[in-house]
Amino acid sequence: MILYLTGEQLRIDDIRTFLHQEGIVDITEDALERVQASRATVERIIANKETIYGITTGFGLFSDVLIDAEKYNELQVNLIRSHACGIGEPFSQDVALVMMILRLNTLLKGHSGATIDLIRQLQYFINKRIIPVIPQQGSLGASGDLAPLSHLALALIGEGEVYYQGQVLDSLDVLNGLGRAPIALQAKEGLALINGTQAMTAQGVITLIEAESLGYQAEWIAALTHQALRGITDAYHPAIHKVRNFPEQTAVARRMLDWLEGSKLTTKQGELRVQDPYTLRCIPQIHGASFQVFNYVREKLECEMNAANDNPLIFDDGDERLVISGGNFHGQPVAFALDFLKIGMSELGNVSERRLERLVNPQLNGGLPAFLSPEPGLQSGAMIMQYVAASLVSENKTLAHPASVDSIPSSANQEDHVSMGTIGARHGYQILENVRRVLAIEAIIALQAVELRGLDGLSPKTRAQYDKLREIVPSITEDRQFHKDITHVANYLQKVSYQD
Known part of the structure; x- marks a missing residue:
């Protein structure tokens, strides 16, 4: 699969397909022409000895410090080295790979002044899967994701570590082995690489791809629980959802009926009870809201994926040339979206935990054994799995606190409001992993419950x-180390992608 980058049309589904098919990127000719035009503007600035932020001056509080012409390139390398001070566990290889794609795509808009050499270096790293090791912590989410993107840039100049063919190696050693030279950064290029929101956006894209898939998986898991509890299907009747006006709610109801079609375990209102509890009756409303x-x-991330978020930005239409300092690197729009994503994911976990509680609680499960134990009293069965789910959803309530409501000034108060969007992005993926484990627990318990209810x-x-899940996790015939089952099912849910 070839992903053609234009700077304008990149979509999340493109990223999903690229990762799934292990694709390569190519660049359209018109995008390369824009890059060359913006670079020519930078060269004219240098030739005319103009005072332009980040090209002929220092950075941040040093923006009033003029740099000697012979040190313009050294300035860019110093920027990368000094800013590459991220700490903590690295981003996943998928996130780092997407980060490079997003950074390349924004440079192709032609407002950053990058050279063709830099464009080709990024393309080479992506296509050869030379993936920078990028620590997760250290970004404030304004002035760009400076620390993470500096680690990305380090790899391009042969000074950082990379993942390559299953190993962590020095970038320079990998490049030497491939007969490829590290890039020599030119004026403006260090700044062009690190001013932007690609760390938070890349992590957000990966989280959203997995969250959407998990949202669809939550429906068949809920359908198993629905049958184990002899749930009422009337609540999914399309007439109910049509008059609510939310298309996502209507779609969930339609899919739930599809999953339950032909079941002999479901009921109609009035057969066993008049109404189900909310965790069954309101699945379309609750899950549908998460899809909203x-x-x-998705809309906000795709805006940012195709945005020029460098500083300063170069505009040259042939008649007029403008180089303007602004703040498109500020992550606030993305930070808000990613904090919202955390809430949407958390609620999928919350409702799942309440459903699985009904399966194990003998006062609520309609005659199934307490905790679905094969020998109540001697065997604890699913008792502590519910504890674990409760712990995970409680942790998510802390992680879902919006990172974007915080701000700490930096750069001697020159950069006096920041987004903290990368913190929100990181917490979002933690929430996703917790929700996946909660749904894995619901799946394990629902499998056992429908067995007891009658598989026919x-x-x-x-x-x-x-049948698929029983290849991964066996029936509960006696107590065992259920943490292994939870891990196996969670890994399955991550591996298998679902789309409507």
């Missing part, structure tokens, strides 16, 4: 899911 969040976040009654589609 996902759609909002399952709908055909959920029976197929049951």
